[in-house]
Amino acid sequence: MTKTGWAAFGLCALLLAGGPAQAAGKSNDFPTPARVEYVMACMSGAPQDYEYLQKCSCALDTIAAHMTYNQFVDAQTIRSLQQSHNQHAMVYLNLDIAKEPVDRFYLAEAYAELRCF
Secondary structure (H helix, E strand, O other): OOHHHHHHHHHHHHHHOOOOOOOOOOHHHOOHHHHHHHHHHHHOOOOOOHHHHHHHHHHHHHHHHHOOHHHHHHHHHHHHHHHOOOOOHHHHHHOHHHHHHHHHHHHHHHHHHHHHO
16 A cells, blocks of 8 residues: 555544544533643734633634534544645645544634634
8 A cells, every 4th residue: 555545544543543533512522731722822923911711712602602522533644634835735635534533624614703802
């Protein structure tokens, strides 16, 4: 199997390893360290004040209401792979199985933008 084939196989295994997806809307399944990491990344390059902290926290709460933590991790992993600057990045741009988790994240992110900012 080629490196590209192994990469696609690995992504499929990663996405399927969690079993059936949990129902969206379980905002309490995001662990605290993941919440802190998201809010800190959201605030980087932005005003470091309480108001923006509230906006970033609201954004993550909104995202968490639209997807489970496992779905969020899958989407972040795929996005990271898609944005990498190597010869294998095109595999992750064109895989149909990679489209759904990333689209779910972008939709949740759009809801968060409208609701919180």
